[in-house]
Amino acid sequence: GNSVTQMEGPVTLSEEAFLTINCTYTATGYPSLFWYVQYPGEGLQLLLKATKADDKGSNKGFEATYRKETTSFHLEKGSVQVSDSAVYFCALSDQKNTDKLIFGTGTRLQVFP
Amino acid sequence: KAGVTQTPRYLIKTRGQQVTLSCSPISGHRSVSWYQQTPGQGLQFLFEYFSETQRNKGNFPGRFSGRQFSNSRSEMNVSTLELGDSALYLCASSLGTGPNEKLFFGSGTQLSVL
Numbered sequence: 001g002n003s004v005t006q007m008e009g010p011v012t013l014s015e016e017a018f019l020t021i022n023c024t025y026t027a028t029g030y031p032s033l034f035w036y037v038q039y040p041g042e043g044l045q046l047l048l049k050a051t052k053a054d055d056k057g058s059n060k061g062f063e064a065t066y067r068k069e070t071t072s073f074h075l076e077k078g079s080v081q082v083s084d085s086a087v088y089f090c091a092l093s094d095q096k097n098t099d100k101l102i103f104g105t106g107t108r109l110q111v112f113p
Numbered sequence: 114k115a116g117v118t119q120t121p122r123y124l125i126k127t128r129g130q131q132v133t134l135s136c137s138p139i140s141g142h143r144s145v146s147w148y149q150q151t152p153g154q155g156l157q158f159l160f161e162y163f164s165e166t167q168r169n170k171g172n173f174p175g176r177f178s179g180r181q182f183s184n185s186r187s188e189m190n191v192s193t194l195e196l197g198d199s200a201l202y203l204c205a206s207s208l209g210t211g212p213n214e215k216l217f218f219g220s221g222t223q224l225s226v227l
Contacts, residue, residue, distance in 0.1 A: 032213065043221055093212035099144055099169075099207055099211070100169050104155070
């Protein structure tokens with residue numbers, strides 16, 4: 001079945017460091033891919049998405065490119081801030097006509113000043 | 114515009130009891146989906162409702178059920194609670210259904226089963 005694999009955390013960085021959180025997927029067909037972020041005590045927020053191969057999603061300095069050849073959707077940011085500390089989830093849409101998402105296990109990011 | 118509202122925020126129950134959680138979607142949103150979040154299993158899809166009809170269901174036992182009302186508000190019910198049901202239950206709403214619909218999540222209901 002469809003699945004998402006994320007790198008295990010926590011990822012610990014100093015402010016202004018470069019961030020990469022790896023995400024790979026297994027899916028039939030052409031799913032849409034997402035990154036969600038969860039700040040402490042809150043629900044999930046959509047960070048960015050890509051709906052087809054070679055699409056690049058971007059938001060708030062974060063980017064991820066839908067790579068069908070490597071089945072990957074790695075999240076990157078050039079310069080992280082303390083306020084980026086959160087848990088990041090990679091996800092894919094399971095079918096065309098549903099809101100069902102399959103999530104990775106999440107990666108906790110801790111940014112220190 | 115108010116966001117997705119889930120009540121209660123925290124809940125403590127004992128094994129064998131049943132519980133009902135509530136979710137009010139963003140005004141105008143007709144689709145509601147539910148997810149269970151645990152440290153061990155991560156985020157798992159429970160079910161999805163659109164216009165009062167269940168469109169999709171995850172791999173959970175029949176003790177987990179849900180419904181959606183005509184105003185799009187949704188409830189989920191868990192009967193005969195087990196310790197392993199302790200989790201954060203998240204509700205998400207969207208205007209319609211499909212992979213390009215943006216999901217808006219509530220802050221969740223933290224359920225503890227003792």
